[in-house]
Amino acid sequence: MIWLGIETANTPLSVAIVRDGKVVAELVQNIKLTHSAGAMPAIEEVLARAGLKAGDLDVIAVSEGPGSYTGVRIGVTLAKTLAWTLQIPLVGVSSLKALAANATLYNGLICPIFDARRDNVYTAVYQGVTLEALVEDHHAHIADLLERLRALDAPILFVGTDVGLFWDNIVEELGDNAFRAPFSLDLPRATEVIRVGTKVELPSVEATHHFVPQYKRIAEAEANWLKEQKEKEHE
Amino acid sequence: MGEFIMNNGLILAIESSCDETAAAIIRNGHEIVSNVVASQIESHKRFGGVVPEIASRHHVEQITMVIEEALAQANLKPVDLDAVAVTEGPGLVGALLIGINAAKAFAFANNLPIVGVHHIAGHIYANALVQPMEFPLLALVVSGGHTELVYMKEHGSFEVIGETRDDAAGEAYDKVARVLNLPYPGGPHIDRLAHEEGEAVPFPRVWLEEDSYDFSFSGLKSAVINYKHNMDQRGEAISPAAVAKGFQESVIEVLTAKTLRAAREYQVKQVIAAGGVAANKGLRISLETVFEEEGIPFFVPPLKLCTDNAAMIGAAAMPMFEAGIRGNLMMNGRPGMELKSWV
Ligand SMILES: Nc1ncnc2c1ncn2[C@@H]1O[C@H](COP(=O)(O)OP(=O)(O)OP(=O)(O)O)[C@@H](O)[C@H]1O
Ligand SMILES: [Mg+2]
Numbered sequence: 180m181i182w183l184g185i186e187t188a189n190t191p192l193s194v195a196i197v198r199d200g201k202v203v204a205e206l207v208q209n210i211k212l213t214h215s216a217g218a219m220p221a222i223e224e225v226l227a228r229a230g231l232k233a234g235d236l237d238v239i240a241v242s243e244g245p246g247s248y249t250g251v252r253i254g255v256t257l258a259k260t261l262a263w264t265l266q267i268p269l270v271g272v273s274s275l276k277a278l279a280a281n282a283t284l285y286n287g288l289i290c291p292i293f294d295a296r297r298d299n300v301y302t303a304v305y306q307g308v309t310l311e312a313l314v315e316d317h318h319a320h321i322a323d324l325l326e327r328l329r330a331l332d333a334p335i336l337f338v339g340t341d342v343g344l345f346w347d348n349i350v351e352e353l354g355d356n357a358f359r360a361p362f363s364l365d366l367p368r369a370t371e372v373i374r375v376g377t378k379v380e381l382p383s384v385e386a387t388h389h390f391v392p393q394y395k396r397i398a399e400a401e402a403n404w405l406k407e408q409k410e411k412e413h414e
Numbered sequence: 415m416g417e418f419i420m421n422n423g424l425i426l427a428i429e430s431s432c433d434e435t436a437a438a439i440i441r442n443g444h445e446i447v448s449n450v451v452a453s454q455i456e457s458h459k460r461f462g463g464v465v466p467e468i469a470s471r472h473h474v475e476q477i478t479m480v481i482e483e484a485l486a487q488a489n490l491k492p493v494d495l496d497a498v499a500v501t502e503g504p505g506l507v508g509a510l511l512i513g514i515n516a517a518k519a520f521a522f523a524n525n526l527p528i529v530g531v532h533h534i535a536g537h538i539y540a541n542a543l544v545q546p547m548e549f550p551l552l553a554l555v556v557s558g559g560h561t562e563l564v565y566m567k568e569h570g571s572f573e574v575i576g577e578t579r580d581d582a583a584g585e586a587y588d589k590v591a592r593v594l595n596l597p598y599p600g601g602p603h604i605d606r607l608a609h610e611e612g613e614a615v616p617f618p619r620v621w622l623e624e625d626s627y628d629f630s631f632s633g634l635k636s637a638v639i640n641y642k643h644n645m646d647q648r649g650e651a652i653s654p655a656a657v658a659k660g661f662q663e664s665v666i667e668v669l670t671a672k673t674l675r676a677a678r679e680y681q682v683k684q685v686i687a688a689g690g691v692a693a694n695k696g697l698r699i700s701l702e703t704v705f706e707e708e709g710i711p712f713f714v715p716p717l718k719l720c721t722d723n724a725a726m727i728g729a730a731a732m733p734m735f736e737a738g739i740r741g742n743l744m745m746n747g748r749p750g751m752e753l754k755s756w757v
Binding site for chain 1: 460461465467468470471474475477478479481482492507508511512514515516518519520522523524743744745746747
C-alpha cells in the first residue's frame with residue numbers, strides 16, 4: 180500500500196509518502212509560501228524523491244480541516260482531484276487530530292490549537308495514546324476554551340505553532356496543569372495524517388465526489404443571514 | 415509535465431472565477447465536445463449577490479463532478495486529452511484557486527501540460543466557438559466586472575482602447591435591479607421589463623470626453639436612485655418597466671455609439687460582443703442593426719456562451735497552446751490579472 184498524505188490546513192505545509200507502514204519521504208515546512216503555489220510542487224517533489232509516479236499511489240489521506248478556509252480547500256481540492264482521476268480512495272483526517280498525533284506518546288490530555296484570529300481558535304482535546312476525542316473539534320473563543328479546560332482539572336499538553344500566541348493566557352488560567360510540547364512537535368505532519376488515516380475503513384472511490392472540508396464554522400455571510408431570518412421570525 | 419504536442423486537439427478547460435463551476439472539452443479550439451456549468455446563483459440569491467466564501471465552498475463541492483461530467487458527456491478519457499486549460503484570473507481569488515488546483519492535480523496525474531487563461535480573453539474567444547475570428551477585430555466586453563473595448567490586431571494581441579471608469583455595465587444592471595426590488599442577478603429582469611409596452615423614463619447618457627472610448631455608469635445608476643427617491647418623497651409609485659426601459663436605452667445608446675466609432679476608427683474586419691451583458695436582447699439588436707448598416711460583420715455568441723463557462727476558456731487556450739505558452743505546478747490565482755497580449 181502506497182499512501183500520499185497532504186496537509187495544508189494552516190500556514191505549515193506537509194506532504195509525505197508512506198509505503199507498507201514505513202515512511203519513504205516527508206516534507207514539512209513552515210514558511211509563508213502560499214499553498215496554491217507550494218503544495219502541488221511539493222507533491223511532485225516527494226513522489227520524485229520516492230521514485231514514484233502518481234499512478235503508483237494506492238490511497239490518499241488529506242487533512243480535512245479545520246483551519247484556514249483557503250488552506251483547507253487547497254489541500255482538499257488537490258486530494259479530491261488526484262484521488263478521483265487516479266480512481267483511488269480518499270481518506271479525510273481531522274487537522275487537529277493529526278496535530279495531536281504528534282504527541283501521541285503523551286499519556287494524558289492533548290490540546291491542539293490553530294489560531295482562528297480575533298482571539299478565536301480551532302481546538303479539541305484528545306486522549307494521548309488512543310487519540311480518542313474527549314472534546315470534539317470546534318471553533319471557540321480562547322477564554323471559553325480555557326474555562327472549559329480548567330474544569331477538566333488535569334494536566335494538559337498544548338501542541339501547535341500557534342500555542343505561543345496564547346501561552347501567557349493559558350498559563351494564567353491553568354497554572355501548573357499547562358504543559359507545552361517541544362517545538363519539534365508543533366508542525367502538523369503528513370505522516371501523522373496518514374497514520375491516523377490508516378485507522379479508518381477506506382471509503383469507496385465513488386465517495387470522493389462528495390468529500391468536503393470540515394470548516395467547523397459556517398461562513399460569516401450565512402451566519403448573518405440566519406440571524407436576520409430569526410429576527411424576522413420574532414417580529 | 416507531459417508532451418507538448420497536440421494529438422487530438424483536445425483541451426479540457428476549467429473555470430471557477432466567480433459563481434459558476436464549469437468544465438468543458440474543446441476540439442481544435444472551436445468545436446465544443448462538452449460544456450458543463452454548475453451554477454450557484456440559487457445559493458447566492460438570498461444574499462443579493464455573490465458571497466466569495468460561499469462561492470469557494472460550492473466550487474470545492476462541485477469541481478470533480480463537473481470535470482467528470484465534461485469527460486462523460488464527451489465520451490472521452492483523460493488519456494485522450496492533450497492539455498488542461500484553466501482560468502488564472504481575474505476573479506475571486508478563493509474561487510479561482512479551486513479550479514487552478516484541480517487543474518494542476520489533474521494535469522500532473524495525467525501527465526498533461528497546463529495553460530492559464532485570462533477570464534476576459536475567454537469571454538472574447540467564446541466567439542471562436544461560433545465562427546472564425548477575423549482580424550483586425552474589435553471586441554465589446556460587457557460583463558459583471560468588466561466593460562471594455564478591446565482591439566485585436568491578431569490572435570493573442572489585446573489592446574484595451576476603452577474601459578469603464580467606475581461601475582461595469584453588469585454591475586450597473588444589478589444595482590439598478592436592486593433599486594427596483596428585482597431578484598439577483600438583475601440584468602435579465604431589467605432586459606425583460608425594458609421590452610414591455612410603454613414609455614421610458616428619460617435618463618442621461620454619459621459620453622465623457624469627445625474622443626474617449628471609456629465608459630461611466632455610476633452617474634446613470636445615481637440618476638435612477640434619485641428618480642426613485644424623488645418619486646417616493648412625492649408619494650408617487652414608479653413604473654419599474656419605465657425605469658428599466660429608460661436605463662437600458664441609456665446603456666445601449668452609449669455602448670453602441672462608442673463601439674461603432676471605434677470600429678470605424680480602427681477599420682476592423684469584425685466586431686464581436688462578449689460577456690454576460692452581451693446576452694442583453696436590446697443590446698444585441700442595437701449592435702446588429704448599426705453594424706449591418708455599416709457593413710461590418712458583427713457577432714455575438716449564444717446566451718450560454720456569454721455568461722461564465724469553460725468552453726470559452728478552452729477556446730482561448732488553443733491559440734495560447736499553439737504559441738507555446740505553458741503554465742506550471744506553481745500556478746497561483748491572480749485576482750487582479752491584467753489582459754496582456756501573448757504574442
Ligand atoms: N439579459 C441581460 N441583460 C443585461 N445584463 C445581463 C443579462 N444577462 C446577464 N446579465 C448580467 O451579466 C452579468 C454576469 O455576466 P458574467 O457572468 O459575464 O459576469 P462575471 O463573470 O460575473 O464578471 P467578469 O466576467 O467581468 O468577471 C450580471 O451582472 C448580469 O446581471
Ligand atoms: Mg465572466
